[in-house]
Amino acid sequence: MQTIGDTTPVGDAEQGRPLLAFGLVVLAFVMAALVLALARGDALPTDPQRWTPLEMAERFNELYETGRFEEFQALVSPDAEWCLDVDCSHVTPFFGSVYLHENQTASESQYLAATGGTLGAECWAHRTEVECTWHQSNIFFDVAGIDPWVGTQLFTVENGLITRYLGGYRYEGVFVYDRVQQNEYSDWLAINYPEEHETLFEDQLMLVFTEQNRERHRQLITEWAAGFEL
Numbered sequence: 001m002q003t004i005g006d007t008t009p010v011g012d013a014e015q016g017r018p019l020l021a022f023g024l025v026v027l028a029f030v031m032a033a034l035v036l037a038l039a040r041g042d043a044l045p046t047d048p049q050r051w052t053p054l055e056m057a058e059r060f061n062e063l064y065e066t067g068r069f070e071e072f073q074a075l076v077s078p079d080a081e082w083c084l085d086v087d088c089s090h091v092t093p094f095f096g097s098v099y100l101h102e103n104q105t106a107s108e109s110q111y112l113a114a115t116g117g118t119l120g121a122e123c124w125a126h127r128t129e130v131e132c133t134w135h136q137s138n139i140f141f142d143v144a145g146i147d148p149w150v151g152t153q154l155f156t157v158e159n160g161l162i163t164r165y166l167g168g169y170r171y172e173g174v175f176v177y178d179r180v181q182q183n184e185y186s187d188w189l190a191i192n193y194p195e196e197h198e199t200l201f202e203d204q205l206m207l208v209f210t211e212q213n214r215e216r217h218r219q220l221i222t223e224w225a226a227g228f229e230l
Contacts (some may be wrong), residue, residue, distance in 0.1 A: 006064030014057060015047075037201070040042055054130055054214070056075060056155065056162060057125075057130040058071075060075055061123070061132065063109075064112070067109050067208075069105065069106035069109045070106075072105075073106070076095070076161065076162045079095075079163075080095065080163050082097065082101040083165065086152055088166060094165055112136070112207040114206060114215075115139055115178075116139040119136055120137065121133065121153065128157050129155070129206075131151040131152070132154075133150065133153070134152070135148040139225045140182060140185070141181075143228050144181050150168075151167070152165070154166040185220075185221060186201050188224050
Protein backbone atom coordinates (compact mmCIF):
# COMPACT_ATOMS: atom_id res chain seq x y z
CA MET A 1 0.00 0.00 0.00
CA GLN A 2 1.40 3.39 -1.03
CA THR A 3 1.11 6.31 1.31
CA ILE A 4 1.73 10.02 0.93
CA GLY A 5 5.44 10.68 0.84
CA ASP A 6 6.31 7.32 -0.67
CA THR A 7 6.32 8.65 -4.29
CA THR A 8 9.72 8.33 -5.93
CA PRO A 9 10.97 11.77 -7.07
CA VAL A 10 11.47 12.27 -10.82
CA GLY A 11 15.01 13.36 -11.70
CA ASP A 12 15.83 16.56 -13.63
CA ALA A 13 17.12 14.50 -16.55
CA GLU A 14 13.81 12.67 -16.91
CA GLN A 15 11.85 15.94 -16.68
CA GLY A 16 13.99 17.42 -19.48
CA ARG A 17 13.51 14.54 -21.90
CA PRO A 18 10.15 15.74 -23.35
CA LEU A 19 11.63 19.22 -23.94
CA LEU A 20 14.68 17.71 -25.61
CA ALA A 21 12.50 15.54 -27.85
CA PHE A 22 10.36 18.55 -28.80
CA GLY A 23 13.48 20.57 -29.59
CA LEU A 24 14.78 17.84 -31.87
CA VAL A 25 11.46 17.74 -33.74
CA VAL A 26 11.51 21.52 -34.25
CA LEU A 27 15.12 21.36 -35.44
CA ALA A 28 14.22 18.61 -37.91
CA PHE A 29 11.40 20.74 -39.36
CA VAL A 30 13.72 23.76 -39.68
CA MET A 31 16.39 21.69 -41.45
CA ALA A 32 13.79 20.17 -43.79
CA ALA A 33 12.48 23.65 -44.69
CA LEU A 34 16.02 24.86 -45.38
CA VAL A 35 16.78 21.89 -47.62
CA LEU A 36 13.51 22.49 -49.51
CA ALA A 37 14.33 26.17 -49.95
CA LEU A 38 17.76 25.34 -51.31
CA ALA A 39 16.26 22.80 -53.71
CA ARG A 40 13.79 25.42 -54.98
CA GLY A 41 16.52 28.04 -55.36
CA ASP A 42 14.73 30.33 -52.87
CA ALA A 43 17.55 30.51 -50.33
CA LEU A 44 18.18 34.19 -51.09
CA PRO A 45 17.47 36.92 -48.54
CA THR A 46 13.78 37.78 -48.31
CA ASP A 47 14.57 41.41 -49.16
CA PRO A 48 15.88 41.72 -52.76
CA GLN A 49 17.76 44.88 -51.73
CA ARG A 50 20.14 42.60 -49.84
CA TRP A 51 20.95 40.57 -52.97
CA THR A 52 24.21 41.17 -54.77
CA PRO A 53 23.94 42.28 -58.41
CA LEU A 54 25.04 38.78 -59.47
CA GLU A 55 22.33 37.15 -57.32
CA MET A 56 19.77 39.52 -58.83
CA ALA A 57 20.78 38.58 -62.39
CA GLU A 58 20.79 34.86 -61.60
CA ARG A 59 17.35 35.06 -59.98
CA PHE A 60 16.01 37.02 -62.98
CA ASN A 61 17.28 34.30 -65.32
CA GLU A 62 15.91 31.47 -63.19
CA LEU A 63 12.44 33.03 -63.32
CA TYR A 64 12.82 33.89 -67.01
CA GLU A 65 13.68 30.29 -67.86
CA THR A 66 10.55 28.95 -66.15
CA GLY A 67 8.12 31.45 -67.69
CA ARG A 68 7.45 33.33 -64.45
CA PHE A 69 7.51 36.73 -66.14
CA GLU A 70 5.51 38.64 -63.52
CA GLU A 71 8.06 37.64 -60.89
CA PHE A 72 11.18 38.56 -62.87
CA GLN A 73 9.64 41.82 -64.03
CA ALA A 74 9.00 42.67 -60.37
CA LEU A 75 12.81 42.80 -60.01
CA VAL A 76 12.97 45.58 -62.63
CA SER A 77 12.67 49.22 -61.60
CA PRO A 78 9.45 50.91 -62.86
CA ASP A 79 11.59 53.49 -64.68
CA ALA A 80 14.25 51.06 -65.89
CA GLU A 81 15.88 51.51 -69.29
CA TRP A 82 16.11 48.99 -72.12
CA CYS A 83 19.41 49.04 -73.99
CA LEU A 84 19.17 48.99 -77.77
CA ASP A 85 22.85 48.05 -78.23
CA VAL A 86 25.53 46.26 -76.23
CA ASP A 87 27.14 49.56 -75.25
CA CYS A 88 23.81 50.86 -73.92
CA SER A 89 24.49 54.08 -75.83
CA HIS A 90 20.84 54.13 -76.97
CA VAL A 91 18.07 53.31 -74.52
CA THR A 92 14.29 53.39 -74.25
CA PRO A 93 12.01 52.73 -71.28
CA PHE A 94 11.68 49.06 -70.34
CA PHE A 95 8.04 49.52 -69.28
CA GLY A 96 5.44 51.34 -71.34
CA SER A 97 7.69 52.20 -74.24
CA VAL A 98 6.59 52.19 -77.86
CA TYR A 99 8.43 48.87 -78.19
CA LEU A 100 6.64 47.36 -75.18
CA HIS A 101 9.73 45.53 -73.96
CA GLU A 102 7.90 44.11 -70.97
CA ASN A 103 5.59 42.26 -73.36
CA GLN A 104 8.52 41.01 -75.42
CA THR A 105 10.36 39.57 -72.43
CA ALA A 106 7.12 38.03 -71.13
CA SER A 107 6.40 36.36 -74.47
CA GLU A 108 9.94 35.09 -74.94
CA SER A 109 10.11 33.77 -71.39
CA GLN A 110 6.84 31.87 -71.73
CA TYR A 111 7.87 30.57 -75.15
CA LEU A 112 11.12 29.26 -73.69
CA ALA A 113 9.27 27.46 -70.90
CA ALA A 114 6.62 26.03 -73.25
CA THR A 115 9.20 24.58 -75.66
CA GLY A 116 11.28 22.86 -72.99
CA GLY A 117 13.98 25.47 -73.37
CA THR A 118 17.01 26.28 -71.29
CA LEU A 119 18.72 29.62 -70.94
CA GLY A 120 22.19 28.31 -70.11
CA ALA A 121 23.32 31.72 -68.84
CA GLU A 122 26.87 32.27 -67.60
CA CYS A 123 27.18 35.53 -65.66
CA TRP A 124 29.91 37.61 -64.04
CA ALA A 125 29.67 40.87 -62.11
CA HIS A 126 31.58 44.17 -62.24
CA ARG A 127 30.34 46.08 -59.20
CA THR A 128 26.76 47.08 -60.11
CA GLU A 129 27.06 45.72 -63.66
CA VAL A 130 26.43 42.08 -64.57
CA GLU A 131 27.14 40.57 -67.96
CA CYS A 132 25.78 37.19 -69.03
CA THR A 133 26.23 35.02 -72.07
CA TRP A 134 23.18 33.02 -73.11
CA HIS A 135 23.35 29.58 -74.68
CA GLN A 136 19.65 29.13 -75.37
CA SER A 137 18.13 26.00 -76.74
CA ASN A 138 14.82 24.15 -76.75
CA ILE A 139 13.25 20.91 -77.98
CA PHE A 140 12.79 22.35 -81.49
CA PHE A 141 16.51 23.09 -81.62
CA ASP A 142 17.29 19.54 -80.49
CA VAL A 143 15.06 18.00 -83.17
CA ALA A 144 16.59 20.18 -85.91
CA GLY A 145 20.17 19.73 -84.70
CA ILE A 146 20.55 23.49 -84.28
CA ASP A 147 23.32 24.74 -82.02
CA PRO A 148 22.22 26.84 -79.04
CA TRP A 149 21.66 30.49 -79.80
CA VAL A 150 24.39 32.58 -78.16
CA GLY A 151 23.52 36.09 -77.03
CA THR A 152 24.57 38.82 -74.62
CA GLN A 153 22.61 39.96 -71.60
CA LEU A 154 23.50 43.01 -69.49
CA PHE A 155 22.14 44.21 -66.14
CA THR A 156 22.68 47.31 -64.07
CA VAL A 157 21.51 46.75 -60.48
CA GLU A 158 21.05 49.67 -58.10
CA ASN A 159 19.30 49.83 -54.74
CA GLY A 160 17.96 46.30 -55.08
CA LEU A 161 16.38 46.74 -58.51
CA ILE A 162 17.43 46.29 -62.13
CA THR A 163 17.67 49.78 -63.58
CA ARG A 164 19.07 48.98 -67.03
CA TYR A 165 18.73 45.83 -69.12
CA LEU A 166 19.80 44.34 -72.43
CA GLY A 167 18.49 40.95 -73.48
CA GLY A 168 15.93 39.00 -75.45
CA TYR A 169 15.98 37.27 -78.78
CA ARG A 170 15.62 40.56 -80.65
CA TYR A 171 13.80 38.57 -83.35
CA GLU A 172 17.02 37.05 -84.66
CA GLY A 173 17.11 33.89 -82.59
CA VAL A 174 14.65 31.17 -81.68
CA PHE A 175 11.58 32.76 -83.31
CA VAL A 176 13.31 32.46 -86.70
CA TYR A 177 15.50 29.40 -86.47
CA ASP A 178 12.94 26.94 -85.15
CA ARG A 179 9.93 28.07 -87.21
CA VAL A 180 10.11 24.95 -89.47
CA GLN A 181 9.99 22.63 -86.46
CA GLN A 182 7.27 24.71 -84.85
CA ASN A 183 5.11 24.36 -87.97
CA GLU A 184 5.73 20.60 -88.10
CA TYR A 185 4.68 20.34 -84.47
CA SER A 186 1.56 22.39 -85.25
CA ASP A 187 0.63 20.03 -88.09
CA TRP A 188 1.19 16.99 -85.84
CA LEU A 189 -0.94 18.57 -83.14
CA ALA A 190 -3.78 19.27 -85.60
CA ILE A 191 -3.86 15.59 -86.58
CA ASN A 192 -3.41 14.00 -83.16
CA TYR A 193 -5.08 16.54 -80.87
CA PRO A 194 -7.42 18.55 -83.12
CA GLU A 195 -9.63 19.62 -80.23
CA GLU A 196 -6.66 21.30 -78.53
CA HIS A 197 -4.94 22.73 -81.58
CA GLU A 198 -7.34 25.63 -81.88
CA THR A 199 -6.71 26.81 -78.32
CA LEU A 200 -2.93 26.31 -78.44
CA PHE A 201 -2.23 27.83 -81.86
CA GLU A 202 -3.38 30.75 -83.91
CA ASP A 203 -2.03 31.19 -87.44
CA GLN A 204 0.86 28.83 -86.59
CA LEU A 205 1.92 31.06 -83.68
CA MET A 206 1.87 29.52 -80.25
CA LEU A 207 -0.45 30.97 -77.67
CA VAL A 208 1.49 30.47 -74.45
CA PHE A 209 0.12 33.34 -72.40
CA THR A 210 -1.40 31.16 -69.71
CA GLU A 211 0.34 28.75 -67.38
CA GLN A 212 -2.01 25.98 -68.46
CA ASN A 213 -1.10 26.45 -72.13
CA ARG A 214 2.61 26.58 -71.37
CA GLU A 215 2.55 23.32 -69.48
CA ARG A 216 0.37 21.60 -72.08
CA HIS A 217 2.65 22.69 -74.92
CA ARG A 218 5.65 21.39 -73.01
CA GLN A 219 3.98 17.99 -72.59
CA LEU A 220 2.86 17.75 -76.22
CA ILE A 221 6.14 18.97 -77.70
CA THR A 222 7.96 16.31 -75.69
CA GLU A 223 5.56 13.69 -77.06
CA TRP A 224 6.01 15.00 -80.62
CA ALA A 225 9.80 14.99 -80.29
CA ALA A 226 9.80 11.37 -79.11
CA GLY A 227 9.28 10.37 -82.74
CA PHE A 228 12.71 11.71 -83.69
CA GLU A 229 16.15 10.27 -83.03
CA LEU A 230 17.84 12.86 -80.86
